[in-house]
Amino acid sequence: MDSSLLAVRDLRKHFPVGGSLFGKARGVVKAVDGVSFTIGSGETLGLVGESGCGKTTTSKLVLAAEEPTAGTIEFEGRNIADLSRADLQDYRAKVQVVFQDPYSSLSPRMRVGDIIAEPIKAHEALSAAEVRGRVTELLELVGLRPDAARLFPHEFSGGQRQRLAIARALSTRTRLVVLDEPVSALDVSIRAHIITLLEELQQRLGVSYLFIAHDLAAVAHVSQRTAVMYLGKLVEVGDSLELCAGPLHPYTKALFAASLPSHPDESREEIVLSGEVPSALSPPRGCSFHPRCPFAMPRCSEQEPRLLEASPGRRVACHLYSAS
Amino acid sequence: MAPLLRVSDLRAHYVGFGGTRVVKAVDGVSFSVEAGETFGLVGESGCGKTTTCHAIVRLLSPSGRIVSGRIELEGEDLVKKSQAEMRRIRGRRIATILQDPMASLDPLFSIYDQVAEPAYYHRSLRGRSLRQRVMELLAAVRIPSPERRMKDFPHQLSGGMRQRIVGAIAQAGGPRLIIADEPTTNLDVTIQLQYLNLLKDLQRATGVALIFVTHNLGIVAKMCDRVGVMYAGKIVEMQSVRGLFYRARHPYTKALLDSIPKLGVRQPLYGIPGQPPDLSALPAGCAFHPRCQRATDRCRVEEPRQHSPNGDGHVRCWLPIEEAAARG
Amino acid sequence: MATIPIGADRTIATRRAARRGLRALRQAPLIPLAILAVLVSVAILAPVLAPHGRLDPVKPTQEQCLAKYGTPDCPYVDNVPPFWSRGGRLETPLGTDFLGRDVLSRLMYGARISLIVALTGALFAGAIGTVLGVLAGYMGRWWDEIIMRITDAWLTLPSLVFAILLSSVRGPGLWNVVLILALVFWSRYSRAVRGEVLSIRERDFVKLAEISGIGKLTIIWRHLIPNVMNTVVVLFSLQVGVAVIIEASLSFLGVGVPPPEPSWGLMMAQERESLMEGRWWLEIFPGTCVTLLVLSANMLGDWLRVRLDPQLRNR
Known part of the structure; x- marks a missing residue:
């Protein structure tokens, strides 16, 4: 367990709501409420969930863009809350991110070379020529020609821009890249290229990914392990292929049922969830999924299930699988 | 019998900068939609699928022109209609559900006002019968306690609920054809499934035909009877949905x-x-x-x-x- | 790994950019540009172009003195009308003022003063306003609270009254007018710039820079300021017009550029009764100059607004 690159333990992030500058907050949104996972070196962990489930907040915590309310994030064995200023800078160099929208993630007024070089200049003392050399390497790494460095982002298509964003994320001996819906904004015919590129880069560089998406098929394709999130909590974690073959948690089952067929005659177990994700401001008592769950038992509305090992490497938070 | 809608050799171009730049967004598109069926129009962004839809209801942006072709709705050529005549067709015989259903509700009007509007204008319903109709429509899209809900305003409803209201508005004029332009693009998968099932149920109940515009082949597999694949303003392949998935003929479809x-x-x-x-x-x-x-x-x-x-x-x-x- | 050739893309992009440039030129507001070019070159070349001095009266001919004063010798002849009116002379094509100075020469020198005051005034205001606006928008919290409350208060000040107050403290003078303009107008920039920054800082490229541990000042300098320049340039071109008017008003009220230096506002101010007494040329010519400058600056600003917005540009 300690050989992992990133270890997140019982991470919580609560946001006060309704308070003004002087007034007291009226409530608390538990955006992330006790999440634990690990990512090994060179591994991809997929994080799936619907909007508002807390996956974006989780990514912000991992990126040290937000401070957790409770819990720890350990990177290479050290808690990032205890890092000195200089070590935190080093952490920021090693953990980078690729966002969903490649049109918003590249500054329109900077040349591509400067965009990619920005993190390098912030973290390493290299000469101008060395920086240029690194930029050339990176551009080739993501399948673009070196003379792209002189151009502005608007001269590139969406897929090429996403390649540039990936090159930037890899510019500083990066160990972990948070991929926040990296292909959702791209044209269908371009997505496969980016997914393949990410897989190739992982094999070559041994970099780890935290792959966040709502498209189960894409997540399961890219990641070795997949974690399913609902209302700030992980409900199921396991090997991607096993998870796809036999989802355990009713919410995971519903997600799979809802993901669209890949051809017209594919038959699916139809689990149509009633209602919508409840507000995180007042989550239901007990298991937060029980109001929508087709298998809910009396116990589910009283006692919160814990994330327990159901089979080796497979953890589920559901009373259906916990010995009573 | 003639199809409900027949589009033949439709060409719609955008002309910009005093004629120096012509974008042939739709360039010779032909297809037909039978009553009660679901026709899928698939393609990537910029292939002309949205322009095709806008051309059918004659709502192209000012720089867009229908250059040639015919759009026959139950035998009448829509290209020849005046905008005044088109107003009587839109909402009454062809309804549209736009890309962002969340943004297609006016925050200043109650649910009742918005659902009642097409029924008021196109079905000339007034007073009690209008109220009755709105109740039926809301019940049909499975809004719980419609009586109470219709006094609400859009911001009081959840996303999925608003989605269904948009579906109810599309139904309100009693159209024969609904054009749905990427109606589920920004939805979560479980809500998307709810909505797609709802559209299917409505179709079963009313026999309305659907044109489903999407870039998502999964939606096509789930929803459509026949599919046209668009590329660069043309339909490059048209087949039954099974044919498309099992025997794709065009290299683009296959890819x-x-x-x-x-x-x-x-x-x-x-x-x-x-x-x-x-x-x-x-x-x-x-x-x-x-x-x-x-x-x-x-x-x-x-x-x-x-x-x-x-x-x-x-x-x-x-x-x-x-x-x-x-x-x- | 397959390399995506971008060479082809680039030539297309360059060619497209060139085409876009040509089109932009065709759509440029040629008349305002021409007017501004003429005004600026006249201001620069005033010593060469002006037929007479700006401060000294034009030496009259004997006939003029005879006709006006009955003696063949006089220091100057005042209020000579333009050349096409009765009594006008080609030597002073736009007439002379109450001290017999050539109106055309004074207008040319006046262009210098009016343009310098308007451009530098708007520029300083822009610099102050941009810096404060970016700070308020990006740093947030109490920076925002304090800067924006001051800005709001500033915007409610009647600018002319405030300017009069300032100039009565500082006394009249060209650079004082510039200072006044900067102090009056910075708030217009800071409010607009702050709004712009609020939206830019939510864009992913700013978040990316923050996540990679890049300093705030660097982010401001490299990401925020280049992206608000559109807004600032457009505001600048509009403010130049307003600054000319304020300068004219201040001079008109006697608290602007001190006589005898000619500025367009001052020229109008000194002749405020002449319109009533039929000496229209003393008011109309400087007034026309002010109007032309303000109108062209506004039209140019409007064009820039469209040109600098990538979403509007490509339509």
Whole structure:
């Protein structure tokens, strides 16, 4: 367990709501409420969930863009809350991110070379020529020609821009890249290229990914392990292929049922969830999924299930699988 | 019997900068929709699928023009109608659900006002019967306690609820055809499934025909009876949905199908080389040839004509994929 | 790994950029540009172009003196009308003022003063306002609270009254007018810039820079300021017009550029009764100059607004 690159333990992030500058907050949104996972070196962990489930907040915590309310994030064995200023800078160099929208993630007024070089200049003392050399390497790494460095982002298509964003994320001996819906904004015919590129880069560089998406098929394709999130909590974690073959948690089952067929005659177990994700401001008592769950038992509305090992490497938070 | 809607050789161009730039967004599109069926229009962004929809209801932006072609709704050519006549057709005979259903509700009007509007204008319902109709519509889209809900304003409803209200508004004028332009793009998967099932139920109940515009082949597989695949302003392949998924004939269709990750299968994905085309500077010959692995010299020079290899549907390609090859 | 050739893309992009440039030129507001060019070159070349001095009266001819004063010798002849009116002379094509100075020469020198005051005033205001606006928008919290409350208060000040107050403290003078303009107008920039920054800082490229541990000042300098320049340039061109008017008003009220230096506002101010008494040329010519400058600056600003917005530009 300690050989992992990133270890997140019982991470919580609560946001006060309704308070003004002087007034007291009226409530608390538990955006992330006790999440634990690990990512090994060179591994991809997929994080799936619907909007508002807390996956974006989780990514912000991992990126040290937000401070957790409770819990720890350990990177290479050290808690990032205890890092000195200089070590935190080093952490920021090693953990980078690729966002969903490649049109918003590249500054329109900077040349591509400067965009990619920005993190390098912030973290390493290299000469101008060395920086240029690194930029050339990176551009080739993501399948673009070196003379792209002189151009502005608007001269590139969406897929090429996403390649540039990936090159930037890899510019500083990066160990972990948070991929926040990296292909959702791209044209269908371009997505496969980016997914393949990410897989190739992982094999070559041994970099780890935290792959966040709502498209189960894409997540399961890219990641070795997949974690399913609902209302700030992980409900199921396991090997991607096993998870796809036999989802355990009713919410995971519903997600799979809802993901669209890949051809017209594919038959699916139809689990149509009633209602919508409840507000995180007042989550239901007990298991937060029980109001929508087709298998809910009396116990589910009283006692919160814990994330327990159901089979080796497979953890589920559901009373259906916990010995009573 | 004549189809409900027949679009023949439709061409819609955008002209900008005093005629110096012409974007042939829709360039010779023909298809027909039978009563009660679901026709899918698939393609990537910028292939002209949205322009096709806007042209059918004659709501192109000011720089857009229908250059030629016919759009026959139950035998009447919509291209020849005045805007005043079109107003009586939109909402009454053709309804549209736009890309962002969340933004298509006016925050200043109650649910009742918005659902009642098409029924008021197009069905001339007033007073009690109008109220009755609104109740029925809300019940049909499974809004719980419609009586109470119709006094609400959009911000008081959840996303999925608003989605269903938009569905109810589309139904309110009693249309024969609903054009849905990427209605579920920004929705979560479980809500998307709810909404797609709802549209199917409505279709079953009222026999309305649907044109479903999407880039998502999964939605096509779930919803559609027949599919047209658009590329660079043209329908490059048209087939029944099963035909398309099992015997794709156009290399573009095949490539699209191969580029989607399938649940629980970790095969390498096929990436289509190159970029989606720029509609104002299309290559000569077949517009897909720069990205096509099967392209020959002929494809680079001569534009392929539309032909039907064996009756079912048609394809625009000089070298369509053989059935056996497609299966293997 | 397959390399995506971008060479082809680039030539297309360059060619497209060139085409776009040509089109932009065709759509440029040629008349305002020409007017501004003429005004600026006249201001620069005033010593060469002006037929007479700006401060000294034009030496009259004997006939003029005879006709006006009955003696063949006089220091100057005042209020000579333009050349096409009765009594006008080609030597002073736009007439002379109450001290017999050539109106055309004074207008030419006046262009210098009016343009310098307007441009530098708007520029300083822009600099102050941009810096404060970016700080308020990006740093947030109490920076925002304090800067924006001051800005709001500033915007409610009647600018002319405030300017009069300032100039009565500082006394009249060209650079004082510039200072006044900067102090009056910075708030217009800071409010607009702050709004712009609020939206830019939510864009992913700013978040990316923050996540990679890049300093705040660097982010401001490299990401925020280049992206608000559109807004600032447009505001600048509009403010130049307003600054000319304020300068004219201040001079008109006697608290602007001190006489005898000619500025367009001052020229109008000194002749405020002449319109009533039929000496229209003393008011109309400087007034026309002010109008032309303000109108062209506004039209140019409007064009820039469209040109600098990538979403509007490509339509």
